[in-house]
Amino acid sequence: MKSVIVVGAGIWGSSLALRLAETGWRVTLVEQHTPGHVRQASAGETRLLRCSHGEDDWYASMAFNARDAWRELGERAGEELYHEAGMMWFAVRPDGWEQASARTLATLGIPHQVLDPADGGRYFPDFRGDDLSFLLWEPQAGVLRARRATQVTAGLAVAAGVSLVRGRAVPVGGGAEPYERAVEVDGEVLRADRVVWACGAWLPQLFDVPVSVTKQDTLHFAVPPAWTTPGTPAWVDYAASAYGHGDVDGVGMKATSDAEGEPYEPENGVRQVDPGSVERARAYLGRRFPSLAGAPVLFSQVCQYALTPDAEWIIDEVSPGVWLMGGDSGHGFKHAPVLAGYMAGIVSGEQEPEARFWLAERSPSRGLRTSGESW
Numbered sequence: 422m423k424s425v426i427v428v429g430a431g432i433w434g435s436s437l438a439l440r441l442a443e444t445g446w447r448v449t450l451v452e453q454h455t456p457g458h459v460r461q462a463s464a465g466e467t468r469l470l471r472c473s474h475g476e477d478d479w480y481a482s483m484a485f486n487a488r489d490a491w492r493e494l495g496e497r498a499g500e501e502l503y504h505e506a507g508m509m510w511f512a513v514r515p516d517g518w519e520q521a522s523a524r525t526l527a528t529l530g531i532p533h534q535v536l537d538p539a540d541g542g543r544y545f546p547d548f549r550g551d552d553l554s555f556l557l558w559e560p561q562a563g564v565l566r567a568r569r570a571t572q573v574t575a576g577l578a579v580a581a582g583v584s585l586v587r588g589r590a591v592p593v594g595g596g597a598e599p600y601e602r603a604v605e606v607d608g609e610v611l612r613a614d615r616v617v618w619a620c621g622a623w624l625p626q627l628f629d630v631p632v633s634v635t636k637q638d639t640l641h642f643a644v645p646p647a648w649t650t651p652g653t654p655a656w657v658d659y660a661a662s663a664y665g666h667g668d669v670d671g672v673g674m675k676a677t678s679d680a681e682g683e684p685y686e687p688e689n690g691v692r693q694v695d696p697g698s699v700e701r702a703r704a705y706l707g708r709r710f711p712s713l714a715g716a717p718v719l720f721s722q723v724c725q726y727a728l729t730p731d732a733e734w735i736i737d738e739v740s741p742g743v744w745l746m747g748g749d750s751g752h753g754f755k756h757a758p759v760l761a762g763y764m765a766g767i768v769s770g771e772q773e774p775e776a777r778f779w780l781a782e783r784s785p786s787r788g789l790r791t792s793g794e795s796w
């Protein structure tokens with residue numbers, strides 16, 4: 422039986438561990454805290470699932486396939502992990518990112534509709550769209566219960582035979598020498614046929630990777646009952662780098678920024694939101710949904726992005742059998758169950774990662790994120 426050590430029980434590491442265990446590998450999953458701990462990016466209360474990625478069809482297809490995978494995982498777990506509320510894109514430019522997304526969705530046969538800004542009032546209790554050229558509706562997009570989904574995935578992995586080891590892993594080898602197919606945890610060296618480092622925002626502390634870590638404040642607002650129906654869609658304003666969704670599970674309506682925050686240290690960084698983030702979110706809400714101006718904050722979370730310069734992920738082999746998987750750039754959650762299958766194929770030697778994921782020089786670009794500009 423082939424063996425693998427996966428370091429990091431966020432959604433990427435947990436999904437990979439589950440997939441490999443279910444396809445015949447002996448899997449050790451090493452996590453310094455617990456699956457779903459609040460410092461990890463995967464422990465956000467919610468994450469969006471959207472297929473629009475501008476002109477890019479690779480991520481669009483993967484996201485569309487992930488929708489089925491999340492629904493199946495929810496059925497297996499006996500709980501709804503994915504809330505399919507639909508998503509509305511607010512397009513400022515007539516020929517920008519949303520237009521490119523609509524073309525890509527059409528080519529891939531992914532359900533969508535181009536609407537007039539005046540139609541926004543049919544989807545939101547109140548809506549102001551006089552600055553918009555059009556709306557792009559993705560009926561099968563929606564909201565993932567992220568922290569819960571991460572805990573469920575890690576739990577299924579353990580039930581499938583994965584050995585979950587608590588401790589902080591460090592690489593063995595490196596520098597002038599190759600990395601060994603081993604990790605050291607609390608002085609003990611664990612060895613396997615393959616090692617995958619899926620360490621999120623901690624990856625640049627362990628390896629030389631082009632990843633910058635930024636503080637991201639996430640805000641949920643207390644809103645009137647009309648906004649708390651399950652039918653309230655998710656929404657993204659790409660040009661304003663603003664996104665959110667209706668109230669899911671009584672946590673309030675999410676309205677937050679995808680613009681990158683200040684540099685951040687994920688282990689010890691202060692987990693309090695900045696007053697400026699609240700002001701900016703309120704200002705956006707008041708512009709787009711006037712009745713929500715002044716809504717109080719109900720719930721907030723601080724999380725971190727692990728950004729590469731071009732928002733493409735990192736999947737590369739740094740020494741024979743030693744793989745890095747990171748740089749999710751704030752758009753990796755939704756893909757996790759399908760990405761796990763892709764990565765399992767790579768670890769098994771059945772396929773190579775796309776060149777876009779290699780540790781090569783990258784040109785700055787943000788078109789894969791939901792962040793066109795800053796607020």
Ligand SMILES: Cc1cc2nc3c(=O)[nH]c(=O)nc-3n(C[C@H](O)[C@H](O)[C@H](O)COP(=O)(O)OP(=O)(O)OC[C@H]3O[C@@H](n4cnc5c(N)ncnc54)[C@H](O)[C@@H]3O)c2cc1C
Nearest residue numbers: 429431432433453462463469590621623724749753754755
């Ligand atoms: C504010 C915010 C909003 C986002 N919105 C979306 C969205 O709407 N849609 C979407 O698809 N994605 C979104 N994302 C991105 C998504 O959350 C991430 O892509 C995903 O959670 C990354 O998972 P991960 O497993 O790579 O990292 P993490 O969840 O951070 O997990 C890494 C794990 O590795 C562990 N670890 C690190 N180093 C070690 C070590 N040496 N030894 C042992 N354990 C270690 C850590 O403790 C951690 O548990 C968002 C991210 C943020 C921050």
